[in-house]
Amino acid sequence: MRSVNPLRLVRPLERAPASSRRELPLEAQVLLIVTICLAVFGQLMVYSASSAYAMTHTEFNFDSLYFVKAGVVYTVAGIGLMLGMIFVPAGWLRRVAPLVFIAALIGLAAVRVPGIGITANGAARWLAIGPLTVQPSEFAKLGTLLVVAVILANRKRPPETIKELLMPLGVLVGLVCALIMIQPDLGTTLAVVLMVFALLVAVGTRTLLLGKVLAIGLAVGAILIYAAPYRRDRIFAFLDPWGQSADGAYQVVQSMIAIGSGGVFGVGLGGSVQKVNFLPEAHTDMIFAVIGEELGLIGAVIVVGLFAAFAWAGYTIAMRTRDPFQRLLATGATALIVGQAIINLGAVMGILPLTGIPLPLISYGSSSRLVILALVGILIAISREPQLAPRAERPPRREPDEPKPPTRRRRQPVGV
Numbered sequence: 001m002r003s004v005n006p007l008r009l010v011r012p013l014e015r016a017p018a019s020s021r022r023e024l025p026l027e028a029q030v031l032l033i034v035t036i037c038l039a040v041f042g043q044l045m046v047y048s049a050s051s052a053y054a055m056t057h058t059e060f061n062f063d064s065l066y067f068v069k070a071g072v073v074y075t076v077a078g079i080g081l082m083l084g085m086i087f088v089p090a091g092w093l094r095r096v097a098p099l100v101f102i103a104a105l106i107g108l109a110a111v112r113v114p115g116i117g118i119t120a121n122g123a124a125r126w127l128a129i130g131p132l133t134v135q136p137s138e139f140a141k142l143g144t145l146l147v148v149a150v151i152l153a154n155r156k157r158p159p160e161t162i163k164e165l166l167m168p169l170g171v172l173v174g175l176v177c178a179l180i181m182i183q184p185d186l187g188t189t190l191a192v193v194l195m196v197f198a199l200l201v202a203v204g205t206r207t208l209l210l211g212k213v214l215a216i217g218l219a220v221g222a223i224l225i226y227a228a229p230y231r232r233d234r235i236f237a238f239l240d241p242w243g244q245s246a247d248g249a250y251q252v253v254q255s256m257i258a259i260g261s262g263g264v265f266g267v268g269l270g271g272s273v274q275k276v277n278f279l280p281e282a283h284t285d286m287i288f289a290v291i292g293e294e295l296g297l298i299g300a301v302i303v304v305g306l307f308a309a310f311a312w313a314g315y316t317i318a319m320r321t322r323d324p325f326q327r328l329l330a331t332g333a334t335a336l337i338v339g340q341a342i343i344n345l346g347a348v349m350g351i352l353p354l355t356g357i358p359l360p361l362i363s364y365g366s367s368s369r370l371v372i373l374a375l376v377g378i379l380i381a382i383s384r385e386p387q388l389a390p391r392a393e394r395p396p397r398r399e400p401d402e403p404k405p406p407t408r409r410r411r412q413p414v415g416v
Helices: 006-014 018-022 026-055 066-085 090-110 136-154 162-181 186-202 207-227 229-239 250-262 287-319 324-348 367-383
Strands: 117-120 123-129 132-134
Touching: 026 066, 026 287, 026 367, 066 367, 090 136, 090 162, 090 324, 090 367, 123 136, 136 162, 136 186, 136 324, 136 367, 162 186, 162 207, 186 207, 186 324, 207 229, 250 287, 250 324, 287 324, 287 367, 324 367
Parallel strands: none
Antiparallel strands: 117 123, 123 132
């Protein structure tokens, strides 16, 4: 009689049904809908905020659609990348994490090479690759997220001392932050640090060690701010914006004027006055001020609500995931995107100091949009993985003609 391998009978039971990988759970559907809404709404607001500026400058060929055309190209490319990442297994991301991180380091170093790096407004943050302009620091966020998630997932327990935290995680993150700071770009550095801090919290790091890390981060940040006069001006402008409205706080004051002018319902789409000659970087870092002026409190609340829904969906995916690497990856991606949104919104409204962080998926930006859409694709891919924690299910129903399992009667003690 032909022998049967019992493992061949067990393996199909260990796999999730194919339909579980095709169907998107509710949180992934919410994430996808919110992302598309933010991306489309962002293109509309980029046109509104940039058309007058582009139409009056020769470097943009007096084309009011200059930024919209470029934004649509990168948005379509980013959505294609997002759809592709949905079908990438998380195990493959784990294997390529070191390569992505090394490529990001090479890109960060290349921005300082003459003829390759592009300097604008005193900052060397971009690379010229043919007709394209790439910002390596955006891809460094992705590389850092992948490597840190791999390191923490491979550990049997969370780091308990500063020494354990430094080797190798702290050294690698410090190297990335140092290369970003020499550009200089404090905002991106802050985003990377916040993302890594969120991963340490998610992995279960002790509160005492987190407090030490926070204290060290604040001390280093204070030194970096004091070392650069323009950063000191931003802090003073944050503390007293109306007292320095003609100097370092000009951008913040104009932003608050724009938001206040919008009232509840706004002045109407395209009707902003501040974006024309008063509000710098209206289509990038300060685009939320244009939203507040043109669409009022209602439009601003809708934007905040969309990011809140994004946060719920991302963290729900992370909490339902059993695999440690995927859980950290989902947590870090959500913390990075939502954290940048919080920093930008706080800065535009005068609640936080200006850091130069754009509003994800809404502000104009090529590399940022590509990376964020890729992260959304990774989140959706994680939600489709079969090792997700199953929701509570009812026990299987017994067929009417199926015999009842035999009941075992308890034996009475002797002598009773």
